[in-house]
Amino acid sequence: MSTFRNYVNGEFVDAADGRTLQIVDPTTGQAYATSPLSGAADVDAAMASAAGAFETWRDATPSTRQKLLLKIADAVEARADELVDAECRNTGKPRGLTKSEEIGPMVDQIRFFAGAARLLEGKAAGEYMDGMTSIIRREPVGVCAQVAPWNYPMMMAVWKFAPAIAAGNAVVLKPSDTTPASTVLLAEIVGAAIAELELPAGIFNVICGDRETGRLMVEHHTPAMASITGSVRAGIQVAESAAKDVKRVHLELGGKAPVVVFEDADIAEAVEGISVAGFFNAGQDCTAATRVLVHESIHDAFVEALAKAAAETKTGGIDDEDVLYGPLNNANQLAQVSGFIERLPAHAKVEAGGHRVGEVGYFYAPTVVSGLQQDDEIIQNEVFGPVITVQKFTGEDQVVAYANGVDYALASSVWTKDHARAMRMSRHLDFGCVWINTHMQLAAEMPHGGFKKSGYGKDLSSYGFEDYTRIKHVMTAI
Structure with missing residues (x-):
C-alpha cells in the first residue's frame, strides 16, 4: 500500500490524529493507498502556514512570481512521466492520452500565468477630480482555500494554484478524497521550486481529506477566498458557508452542454x-x-x-x-x-x-x-x-x-x-x-466558466487571473 501525506509549510506530514482514507484503483475496485483524513487541527496548521507566507509573498515583485511559476512549469515538464503514472494509477485514465492531452496544456497554463503575473491591468492614473490624483492598485486577495475535483485531478490543481500564486496569494489546496495522488506529487514539485528560490515555504500547501475537511477549510476564518470545482450541491454549500464571513467565492460547477x-x-x-x-x-x-x-x-x-x-x-x-x-x-x-x-x-x-x-x-x-x-x-x-x-x-x-x-x-x-x-x-x-x-x-488565453447553476468566476485567461486579485483606489491631494 502506498501512503500519501499532507504538505504543510514545506514538509510532508500525516493527519494530526492519524486518521486515513483508503484510495481505490478504479480499474480494479481495490484499495492501493491511504491518504490523510485531515481534521480541524490540520486545517489550522495549513492556514497558519499560508497566512505566514502571504505576509512576505504578497510583496514579491511580479518578476519573482513569474520566476517561480516558470521553474514549476519546467519541473512539471521534466517529471511528466511520474505525474502521468500517479494520475493514471489513481484515476484509471489511458496513459498515452493522459500524457498527450494533459501534460502539455498544464505546462502551457502555468507559463501563461507566469506571464500574467507581469501584466497587471487597471485604469490609468490621473486627475479625475480637480486637485486630486487617483491611482489603482491591483493586490492579491490573501490566503485562498481551494478544492479540486476528481475528474482531472492534476490539471484542475494547476487551474487553482497557478493564477492564485501568480497574483501573490498563498494557497491551501485540497484534492478530491478519491484522487490525491498527483496533487501530492505536485506538492513535492512546487515545494522544491519554492525552496530552490528561497521563498516562503507556506506559499503552497496541500491537505487531503473528505467533504468535512473541505467544509472546515471554507469556514475557517483565515482564507479571504474560497474556490471550488465540483458539483452544484457542493458549490451551493461552499457559497452558503463563505457567506457567513463574506468570503469571496469562485465556483466552477456542473454542466449540461x-x-x-x-x-x-x-x-x-x-x-x-x-x-x-x-x-x-x-x-x-x-x-x-x-x-x-x-x-x-x-x-x-x-x-x-x-x-x-x-x-x-x-x-x-x-x-x-x-x-x-x-x-x-x-x-x-x-x-x-x-x-x-x-x-x-x-x-x-x-x-x-x-x-x-x-x-x-x-x-x-x-x-x-x-x-x-x-x-x-x-x-x-x-x-x-x-x-x-x-x-x-x-x-x-x-x-x-x-x-x-x-x-x-x-x-x-x-x-x-x-x-x-x-x-x-x-x-x-x-x-x-x-x-x-x-x-x-x-x-x-481564453476564459472558462459559466452562468446560472454552473457557477461564477473564470478559470484560465487574464479574467481567471484577475479573479484572484482585489482593486484598491488611492487618491491624493495635489
Whole structure:
C-alpha cells in the first residue's frame, strides 16, 4: 500500500490524529493507498502556514512570481512521466492520452500565468477630480482555500494554484478524497521550486481529506477566498458557508452542454467530433458533449452514425491499446450513471451501450440514448458519464429554447456551415462558452466558466487571473 501525506509549510506530514482514507484503483475496485483524513487541527496548521507566507509573498515583485511559476512549469515538464503514472494509477485514465492531452496544456497554463503575473491591468492614473490624483492598485486577495475535483485531478490543481500564486496569494489546496495522488506529487514539485528560490515555504500547501475537511477549510476564518470545482450541491454549500464571513467565492460547477446540429452540418464530421467530446474521460467533464439536439431532417441518419461510433469506441485499462477512456472514478459514480439508464422513460431508446463493462472496476460502455423529451430526468440533470442523449428539433427558436431550458450554463456548441446562423446562435445560447463546429477545445488565453447553476468566476485567461486579485483606489491631494 502506498501512503500519501499532507504538505504543510514545506514538509510532508500525516493527519494530526492519524486518521486515513483508503484510495481505490478504479480499474480494479481495490484499495492501493491511504491518504490523510485531515481534521480541524490540520486545517489550522495549513492556514497558519499560508497566512505566514502571504505576509512576505504578497510583496514579491511580479518578476519573482513569474520566476517561480516558470521553474514549476519546467519541473512539471521534466517529471511528466511520474505525474502521468500517479494520475493514471489513481484515476484509471489511458496513459498515452493522459500524457498527450494533459501534460502539455498544464505546462502551457502555468507559463501563461507566469506571464500574467507581469501584466497587471487597471485604469490609468490621473486627475479625475480637480486637485486630486487617483491611482489603482491591483493586490492579491490573501490566503485562498481551494478544492479540486476528481475528474482531472492534476490539471484542475494547476487551474487553482497557478493564477492564485501568480497574483501573490498563498494557497491551501485540497484534492478530491478519491484522487490525491498527483496533487501530492505536485506538492513535492512546487515545494522544491519554492525552496530552490528561497521563498516562503507556506506559499503552497496541500491537505487531503473528505467533504468535512473541505467544509472546515471554507469556514475557517483565515482564507479571504474560497474556490471550488465540483458539483452544484457542493458549490451551493461552499457559497452558503463563505457567506457567513463574506468570503469571496469562485465556483466552477456542473454542466449540461447542448450540442446543436443543423441540417447543413457534415454528419460524419459532427459525429466524429461529438463522440470524442462526449465519451472522452468517460464523459466525466462539465463541458462534455452529452446533450445533442439534431434537426429533424437529419435526425435518423445522425443517430445511426452516432450509435455506430459509440459501438466502435473502446474503454479499458491504463495500458490497453486504442482505448479512448478508462473507468468511472468510483463506485458511487458507477451507480449514478447506471441509475440514469435504469430510470429511462418508456419513450426513450438505448441505441448503443447502456450497461457496465466487465465485473471488475467501474467501466461503463459508450452509450447513446434517443427519443427523449425536454423534461426527462436525463436531459435536465448532469449524468457525468459516457452517455450521449439525442433530441430532435424543427427550427432555431425551438432549439434555443431546448438548449437554454436547463439549470446549467457552462458550455455549448453549434454545428453548421451557415456563418450568420452560427453568430445568431452564439448570441442566443446562454452559456459561458460557445464552440462552432468543434467542442471541448481550451486555450490558456481564453476564459472558462459559466452562468446560472454552473457557477461564477473564470478559470484560465487574464479574467481567471484577475479573479484572484482585489482593486484598491488611492487618491491624493495635489
